Amino acid sequence: MKILRERILTYRSTLFLQVLLLVNYIFSFLWQAYLTGVLGNIIYGKLFMGDKLMFTLACLLDLGYLPTAAAKWQSVGKEERQQLFSCVIICKLLTTLLFIGVFFLFNYAYLHLELTDKINYLFFFLSTVAERLVADFVYRAIHKMYLLLLFNLLTRLSISAGLLYFVRDAASYAAVALIFAGGNLLLLLLSLLPLLYQHFKLFTRVSAAKVKAVARQALLLSGDKWALLGFNLITFLACSSGKLSSESVSYLVLLDLLMLTGRKVVFRLGESFYVHLVHTRDFRWYTVRALCLFSAVVAVLFILIIQARLFLTLLFGEHFQGATQYLQIMAVGAIFISFDALLAYPLLAAQGLLKQLNRACCSGIIMYAAILGILYFSDCLNALNLVLAYTAALFGEFVFNLFFLQKYHLFHSNGYNEERSVYEG
Numbered sequence: 001m002k003i004l005r006e007r008i009l010t011y012r013s014t015l016f017l018q019v020l021l022l023v024n025y026i027f028s029f030l031w032q033a034y035l036t037g038v039l040g041n042i043i044y045g046k047l048f049m050g051d052k053l054m055f056t057l058a059c060l061l062d063l064g065y066l067p068t069a070a071a072k073w074q075s076v077g078k079e080e081r082q083q084l085f086s087c088v089i090i091c092k093l094l095t096t097l098l099f100i101g102v103f104f105l106f107n108y109a110y111l112h113l114e115l116t117d118k119i120n121y122l123f124f125f126l127s128t129v130a131e132r133l134v135a136d137f138v139y140r141a142i143h144k145m146y147l148l149l150l151f152n153l154l155t156r157l158s159i160s161a162g163l164l165y166f167v168r169d170a171a172s173y174a175a176v177a178l179i180f181a182g183g184n185l186l187l188l189l190l191s192l193l194p195l196l197y198q199h200f201k202l203f204t205r206v207s208a209a210k211v212k213a214v215a216r217q218a219l220l221l222s223g224d225k226w227a228l229l230g231f232n233l234i235t236f237l238a239c240s241s242g243k244l245s246s247e248s249v250s251y252l253v254l255l256d257l258l259m260l261t262g263r264k265v266v267f268r269l270g271e272s273f274y275v276h277l278v279h280t281r282d283f284r285w286y287t288v289r290a291l292c293l294f295s296a297v298v299a300v301l302f303i304l305i306i307q308a309r310l311f312l313t314l315l316f317g318e319h320f321q322g323a324t325q326y327l328q329i330m331a332v333g334a335i336f337i338s339f340d341a342l343l344a345y346p347l348l349a350a351q352g353l354l355k356q357l358n359r360a361c362c363s364g365i366i367m368y369a370a371i372l373g374i375l376y377f378s379d380c381l382n383a384l385n386l387v388l389a390y391t392a393a394l395f396g397e398f399v400f401n402l403f404f405l406q407k408y409h410l411f412h413s414n415g416y417n418e419e420r421s422v423y424e425g
Contacts, residue, residue, distance in 0.1 A: 016145030017272050020152055021265045027156040028261050031163060032254060033315045035176065041319055043170050045250025047120065050177065052253055053103075053236055054124040082204045085135065087214040090206070096129055116174065123177035130184035134191045140272065151190040159183035223358040224267055224345060227397065230365035231390065232256070238372055238386055248383035251323035254316065259330055266297065266341035277350035290342045297338045305331045326387045333391040336398035344401035356404040364397030 036044050103125065107113055113121065139148045162179035166172060235256060239249045273286055304311060308331070309324045340360075348357050371389040375381040 016149055017140070017268060018265075020145060020149040021268060023149065023153055023156060025261055025265060027160060028257075029315060030160065032257065033317075034163060035167070036254065036316045036320060038167060039170050039173050041250040042246050043173055045246060045253050047173050047176060048253050048257065049236070049239065049249070050117065050121040050124045051180075052232065052256060053106075054121070054128040083206045083210060084214065085138065086204050086206045087211045088135075088137070089133070090211050091215050091218065092133055099125075099129070120174060120177040123181040127177065127181040127184045130181070130188045134188055135195065136191070138195065139191075140275065147194060148191065151187055154190065155183050155187040158186055220354045220358075223354070223361040224341070226358070227361035227364060228260070228263070230361075231368060231393070232260070234365070234369055234372060235386070235390065238376070238381065241376065241381065243376070243379075243381045244383055244386075247322065251320065251326055252383055252386065254320065255323055255326055255330055259334065262334055263337050263341070266338050267345065269293075270341045270343075270346045274346040274350055277346055281350075283347060283350070286346065287343070290346070294338055294342050297342070298335055301331045301334055301338075326383060329384075329387045329391050333394040336391075336394040339398055340401050344405060348401070348404060353404065357401070360397050360400035360404065363400050364393045367396045368393035 039047065103121075107118075107121075134148075136148055139145055159179055159182075162182065163176070166175040166179065235252070238244070239252055244252070273290070277283065277286055305328050308327045309321055312320045312323055312327060344360070345357065348354070368389060371392065372381065372386065375385050375389065
């Protein structure tokens with residue numbers, strides 16, 4: 001009976017989570033469709049390189065805190081929850097400082113931005129930090145995702161109104177980053193209000209040992225975040241190398257932002273079930289449902305591959321039809337990402353088999369860097385080869401995860417392994 005109740009709560013919370021992600025995804029599509037038409041493909045690519053870099057470095061802000069805190073939250077008392085909340089926020093603030101340091105070093109050594117670009121990057125930075133400081137793990141742990149859905153909807157509507165009113169031609173591109181920053185700061189404020197209303201202490205005194213314990217657990221669950229950081233930082237460097245045309249860079253920035261959003265959706269879905277699996281060890285039940293969901297995702301991606309040109313034309317205009325082949329190849333890579341997010345991550349992580357997950361992620365990053373290094377020094381680096389290298393690296397990560405899943409017989413049994421979970425003991 002307890003497991004049944006847990007399943008119902010998980011389904012309900014996951015449903016609201018998927019609606020939330022769907023809302024965010026729809027608005028993201030609408031924003032990109034509007035901005036590509038208003039700004040043009042050259043200015044759009046230049047502007048959103050900043051957003052791409054911030055999104056890449058933001059992996060440092062969001063390592064494994066969400067699944068760590070959400071799973072732990074369900075098994076501790078009120079005082080421990082406040083300490084856990086403080087530990088997570090402290091860790092995120094510390095990694096924000098790391099984020100700032102990495103960005104300034106990166107700018108000094110590589111970017112050499114002009115003043116206008118620095119201002120845009122600053123606002124993209126504020127937008128990213130505000131979004132990552134939202135305590136969404138609290139709403140997920142207490143199964144109140146509908147509140148976070150409402151806050152996100154209000155924020156997205158505000159950003160949409162700002163873009164429509166202030167960004168009407170290419171000359172007004174500088175307002176884009178400012179609007180995104182204002183919207184995400186509004187989201188942060190709205191998400192904190194219910195906690196303050198309940199007289200929840202946002203900060204309480206915690207020991208350095210507790211902060212280290214939370215950080216250690218988060219790092220163990222951060223394989224997919226390091227994969228995102230590695231893949232996208234390497235892609236950013238490749239796009240900034242000068243070996244790709246401005247038009248190709250614009251195509252890749254747009255498609256990569258869409259890929260990042262899609263990857264975030266499926267990994268968040270896997271994380272929501274991970275919280276359930278940590279407590280119930282309900283592996284066989286989840287495996288069947290995850291395989292059904294994975295099949296549905298593959299069907300959608302197959303339609304996208306067939307209708308890639310129509311998709312790009314309807315959403316982003318005829319001048320983005322040149323990205324058709326890139327989109328088709330990246331959709332194949334999305335199949336591998338979906339498998340990792342829906343099956344490998346929840347099943348292996350919930351059993352404490354975290355080293356295997358991190359090894360698979362590292363193998364993909366190393367393969368990607370090696371292939372692009374060879375292409376760069378042999379003067380064969382172009383947009384098509386970059387996309388092919390990215391897909392090949394995702395396939396390598398997929399093969400490793402498939403091997404680990406088969407090795408521990410997760411498809412054929414309950415999958416309980418005596419290796420201790422990071423939350424046990």
